[in-house]
Each structure stands twice: as structure tokens, then as C-alpha cells.
Amino acid sequence: MDIGPVQDEQQRTSKVWTVPNVLSMLRLAGVPLFLWLVLGPEADAWALALLMVSGVTDWADGYLARRLDQYSKLGEILDPVADRLYILAVVVGLALRDVIPWWVALLLPLRDLLLWGLVPFLRTRGYSALPVHFLGKAATFNLLYAFPLLLLGDGEGRIASLAEVFGWAFAFWGIGLYWWAGILYAWQVRTLLRETERGAPAGVREAPGG
Incomplete structure (x- = not known):
């Protein structure tokens, strides 16, 4: 070899x-x-x-x-x-x-805390982490556009008003996709736990894509 x-x-x-x-x-x-x-x-x-x-x-x-x-x-x-x-x-x-309410600021890190809490369960089956899902990428794309627009919308005038409208549109789509991707990750972990036996060394396998 x-x-x-x-x-x-x-x-x-x-x-x-x-x-x-x-x-x-x-x-x-x-x-x-x-x-x-x-x-x-x-x-x-x-x-x-x-x-x-x-x-x-x-x-x-x-x-x-x-x-x-x-x-x-x-x-x-x-x-x-x-x-x-x-x-x-x-x-x-x-x-x-x-500029944004605190419930918006808390929703995003709560989702990440949920996923981090699943990592120890993955390691019991020998997986280090789940692969990045396309929904997660889409959510990140929306959020990275949303918040700069909302910051630009924190002002006066027509441009600020338009920025605020588009910023909230991107924000709602981004938050929805972010949590949707998180739920899919959680479901994938549940499936792996049911279908995979314990005993593999932690972190040696890559979880199959979603």
C-alpha cells in the first residue's frame, strides 16, 4: 500500500x-x-x-x-x-x-446552543460533527445581508426606510431558515442515534450529508 x-x-x-x-x-x-x-x-x-x-x-x-x-x-x-x-x-x-428587539438577538444564539448540545450525543456514535447543510448556508446568506441593511435603516430618509424594509425581509427569512436548518440537524442526530450503535471511537467518522 x-x-x-x-x-x-x-x-x-x-x-x-x-x-x-x-x-x-x-x-x-x-x-x-x-x-x-x-x-x-x-x-x-x-x-x-x-x-x-x-x-x-x-x-x-x-x-x-x-x-x-x-x-x-x-x-x-x-x-x-x-x-x-x-x-x-x-x-x-x-x-x-x-435597532432590533432583544427577542431577535436571542433567537440566533439559542439555535446554536441547541446544536452544540447535540455534539456529545454525536460523539457517542463516533461522529465529530454534522456537515454544513445548504439551508444553513442560505440562512447565513440572508442574515449577513439583513443586519447591515437594518443598521443602514437606523436613520432618516427614503434610503433608510427602504433599507429597513428590505433588512427585515432578509432577517425574517434568515431566522426562519436558520431554525429550520437547526431542526433538520436535530432530526439527523436523532436518526443517527437510532441507527448507529455505540462503541466507535469519537470523532473518527464524518456524518453523512443531509
């Missing part, structure tokens, strides 16, 4: 300093900066610009990972973590600014 290709693949996926990973790290560094801009000087224009840069880099790191063949295990973790932290930072910032 030729283990050379296997070792090469492991070395390739274990790399840290790749272009996509650096972009994801920069996105993570922008999270506290965004909160400071929104809650400190209330520099909404700069906060919006930061969110736009974050959106571009979110697309760019996935594109470059495919284009440059720079997939890595770290990148698989950094990208969704950066998305969730940005969503959390935005909803907390907007809630503290009274």
Missing part, C-alpha cells in the same frame, strides 16, 4: 498559513472592531464598510480555497466560526442600540 499520497493529503490539509485561512483570521479580528464602531463612536458608515469587507472576504476565502486547492482542517473550522461570531456581534450590537 502506497502511503505517500495519504501523507501528502494530511500535510496539505493540516496547513495553517494559507491565503483562505489568513482571510478568515482577518474576518475574526474585525468582530471586536465592529462592536467598537457600533457601540463606541457609533460610526455606522465605517461599521457598514467593515461588514461589506467581511462579506467579500467570506466569499473570497471559499473561492480561493477551491481555486488554489488550499483546503485545510483549520479553514473548515475558521469559516463557520467567523460567520457565527459576526452574526452574534451584529445582533448584540444592534440590540444594544435598540
Whole structure:
């Protein structure tokens, strides 16, 4: 058996300093900066610009990972973590600014807490995590558009009014899809628990896609 290709693949996926990973790290560094801009000087224009840069880099790191063949295990973790932290930072910032009600700000992290609570059950069957579902990606897409629009809508004039309308439209779709994806994840975990026996080493298998 030729283990050379296997070792090469492991070395390739274990790399840290790749272009996509650096972009994801920069996105993570922008999270506290965004909160400071929104809650400190209330520099909404700069906060919006930061969110736009974050959106571009979110697309760019996935594109470059495919284009440059720079997939890595770290990148698989950094990208969704950066998305969730940005969503959390935005909803907390907007809630503290009274742009959105607190029930909206609480709905999203509650869903993530639900999914994190399922991970120990997955590990009893030897699975480390569930794969990203297309509904989750669609939800993230809607939310990453919704909250910048709502921030832009926190003003006066026709543009602000239109931004608020479209922002809430994206927000309701995003929240609905976010929870729908969460329910599907929970159902998938239930199915795995019923159909898979205990005993496999935790984290050695990848759960089948939904």
C-alpha cells in the first residue's frame, strides 16, 4: 500500500498559513472592531464598510480555497466560526442600540446552543460533527445581508426606510431558515442515534450529508 499520497493529503490539509485561512483570521479580528464602531463612536458608515469587507472576504476565502486547492482542517473550522461570531456581534450590537428587539438577538444564539448540545450525543456514535447543510448556508446568506441593511435603516430618509424594509425581509427569512436548518440537524442526530450503535471511537467518522 502506497502511503505517500495519504501523507501528502494530511500535510496539505493540516496547513495553517494559507491565503483562505489568513482571510478568515482577518474576518475574526474585525468582530471586536465592529462592536467598537457600533457601540463606541457609533460610526455606522465605517461599521457598514467593515461588514461589506467581511462579506467579500467570506466569499473570497471559499473561492480561493477551491481555486488554489488550499483546503485545510483549520479553514473548515475558521469559516463557520467567523460567520457565527459576526452574526452574534451584529445582533448584540444592534440590540444594544435598540435597532432590533432583544427577542431577535436571542433567537440566533439559542439555535446554536441547541446544536452544540447535540455534539456529545454525536460523539457517542463516533461522529465529530454534522456537515454544513445548504439551508444553513442560505440562512447565513440572508442574515449577513439583513443586519447591515437594518443598521443602514437606523436613520432618516427614503434610503433608510427602504433599507429597513428590505433588512427585515432578509432577517425574517434568515431566522426562519436558520431554525429550520437547526431542526433538520436535530432530526439527523436523532436518526443517527437510532441507527448507529455505540462503541466507535469519537470523532473518527464524518456524518453523512443531509
